[in-house]
Amino acid sequence: MNVVIVGIGRIGLVAACCLAKSGHRVVGVEADTNKLNFLNHRSKPIYEKGIPALLEQGLSSGKLTFVSSLPVSLKADIAMIAVNTPSSPDGKVDLSNVRTAVEQVREATRSPLVLVVKSTVPPGTGARLISDYLQGTPITYVANPEFLRAGQAIDDWYHPSRIVIGADNQQAVGKMLQLYSDIEAPVLVTDITSAEMIKHAANAFLSTKVSFINEIANLCQILGADIDDVIQGLGLDSRIGTAFLQPGAGYGGPCxxxxxxxxxxxxxxxxxxxxxxxxxxxxxxxxxxxxxxxxxxxxxxxxxxxxxxxxxxxxxxxxxxxxxxxxxxxxxxxxxxxxxxxxxxxxxxxxxxxxxxxxxxxxxxxxxxxxxxxxxxxxxxxxxxxxxxxxxxxxxxxxxxxxxxxxxxxxxxxxxxxxxxxxxxx
Ligand SMILES: NC(=O)c1ccc[n+]([C@@H]2O[C@H](COP(=O)([O-])OP(=O)(O)OC[C@H]3O[C@@H](n4cnc5c(N)ncnc54)[C@H](O)[C@@H]3O)[C@@H](O)[C@H]2O)c1
Missing domain, CATH: 3.40.50.720 (NAD(P)-binding Rossmann-like Domain)
Structure with a gap:
């Protein structure tokens, strides 16, 4: 398939390299010229295991190219948006990059295309973007949240816990299944808002789990119990498990x-x-x-x-x-x-x-x-x-x-x- 990815940061780069390896023709659009220079000179702009080899392979095979802007006339099966969605300290998400990217794709699109939003956006965003930008266009919107983890991103791409496709159009779902046909994972098809909610619910749950074990560890400190033993005892309960039960200085990261x-x-x-x-x-x-x-x-x-x-x-x-x-x-x-x-x-x-x-x-x-x-x-x-x-x-x-x-x-x-x-x- 012909795939255009807008935003070649950590997520866009992993998606671009992996989709090219899977045989798709991928064009990555990156607005940051410094980053673009790095990519076109086969230098990795981020540290992520496995990226250098895939980048080299993609560029030399010609399956992967990077450009600074969308072509005036876009001919692709899929346009994937992986731009950053920063938030202010109160939690309000800045969707301006997503809005710009959707507008850019709309302006360039001449024939039917599936627009896949991989960026993490608050539930309800897809519905708003469709009504603000996509009415009467040949573009079908799909929410496809990404769950990969920094540090094991390539492995997660090929072995994801699940693929979530939020769509209200069967043909678009078919295109997504074709895009990921070489990946074996449970596929969950939902409406757009539910797909967006799954991503946020997962991260809200993980945040809560980390904070929960931190509270228990703080109490262990006061009461003289040993948190390592407590975690073992908790983790042996299959309803709880040990994942994300590491107490410490708290969670961080981009997500x-x-x-x-x-x-x-x-x-x-x-x-x-x-x-x-x-x-x-x-x-x-x-x-x-x-x-x-x-x-x-x-x-x-x-x-x-x-x-x-x-x-x-x-x-x-x-x-x-x-x-x-x-x-x-x-x-x-x-x-x-x-x-x-x-x-x-x-x-x-x-x-x-x-x-x-x-x-x-x-x-x-x-x-x-x-x-x-x-x-x-x-x-x-x-x-x-x-x-x-x-x-x-x-x-x-x-x-x-x-x-x-x-x-x-x-x-x-x-x-x-x-x-x-x-x-x-x-
Ligand atoms: N980093 C992770 O581990 C992770 C995991 C899951 C989901 N996500 C989500 O994926 C999205 C991207 O995250 P990231 O970490 O890759 O961000 P990032 O900041 O590393 O990369 C985003 C890139 O998009 C580019 N960009 C922005 N607007 C553009 C435009 N109009 N045209 C071309 N390029 C443009 C920026 O220059 C930047 O290079 C975010 O919504 C994030 O929440 C990230």
Whole structure:
């Protein structure tokens, strides 16, 4: 099939590379000329396992090309929109990129085409876009939310938990099934608004699950219970499972925080008080300050103290720092007058523009901890969990405190090595 993808960020790039590998002819439209240059020079603009090889393969086979704008006369089976949908702190989603992209596709379309919105948009958006832009055009709208995870995006693309197609037209559904014919996954066909709701409900649920286990871990800390045992006991119940039951500094990333806020904002706009989701969001914000409080319990005042913050990405195996707990923790520590040394295996360059110039970024874990009296672990990269803790201890100064903001470090070993270790409910 001929596919045009508008917006070649993380989602658009994965979709473009994978659809080209599946044999479709894919044209990626990217408005950011810097990014476009990277792509056309076979440089990956993001860190994502498997992308470089697929990008190279797609470009050399001629199945994949990147351009800066849609052709004046668009001839494609499918136009997929994967532009960013940022939100303001109150949760209101900025749909201007989606609206622009839909308008651009409408202006260029000359023959029947399926318009697939992969960007995450609040429930009800598709219906609005159809009535605002697509009446009387040869364009059929499909909502096709994306569930892939940064860091394992290619694998998730080929083995998704489900494919959700929100459409009110059988022919368009047929085209979508053809597009994904080589992917084996349960397919769920719904109306457009329900498809949009599935994406938000999934992220609202995951946010709630993380905040729930954080509350339980905080209580374990107070009551002297061990959260690792509690998680095991919970997880053995097949109705609960262990996924997303990792306590720590809270969830971050480009999706969960934004999408949870968006659903809460939408609910409240419609006059519905979504108490549970509101609480999950508040708990998530509080988790970051609890990490700093735990450090203060060991060090007292933080003013002038040299602290190493390990991990900046919102999770391991990505360079994405969007709403990463590490950034929130860094800002809290800076406000307390600490001298911060930061290190992340992949995300230093993404984090630099988001933090004040006075923090020190280091080139490895050992220079980060050198001269520091405490470490905060904010991202559980294997490089940290498997570090040489004897070497680290020697490079630090007393009291050699560790606040494990991910409950990922070997607690007993660290205590035996002489660290003052504190996790979350461990
Ligand atoms: N990142 C994830 O893991 C993930 C997962 C599931 C869903 N989503 C959703 O997918 C959407 C895209 O996310 P992302 O992380 O890929 O965003 P991104 O910011 O990495 O990429 C979006 C790209 O779209 C480009 N763009 C914007 N308007 C354009 C236009 N009119 N024409 C051409 N290019 C344009 C931007 O320059 C940018 O490169 C969002 O709605 C997001 O919520 C993201």
């Amino acid at each position: 969960l925080p934004k999408d949870a806020r968006a659903l809460e904002f939408l609910a409240s706009n419609k006059g519905y008080d979504f108490k549970l989701l509101k609480a999950a969001i508040e708990v998530n914000i509080r988790q970051r300050s609890l990490v700093v409080e735990r450090l203060k319990q060991i060090l007292g005042s933080l003013k002038g103290k040299e602290i190493a913050l390990l991990g900046l990405a919102f999770k391991p195996n990505t360079d994405d720092v969007t709403e990463a707990p590490a950034l929130g923790i860094a800002n809290l520590l800076i406000a307390q007058g600490t001298r911060l040394r930061l290190y992340d295996p992949m995300a230093v360059e993404s984090a630099k523009p988001l933090l004040p110039g006075k923090v020190v970024f280091t080139r490895d874990i050992y220079s980060a901890v050198s001269g520091a009296c405490a470490i905060i672990l904010a991202t559980e990269w294997p490089e940290f969990t498997q570090a040489d803790w004897n070497k680290i201890k020697k490079a630090m100064v007393e009291p050699c405190a560790i606040v494990d903001g991910r409950n990922a470090l070997p607690k007993d070993k660290l205590i035996a090595t002489g660290f003052k270790y504190v996790g979350v409910g461990r």
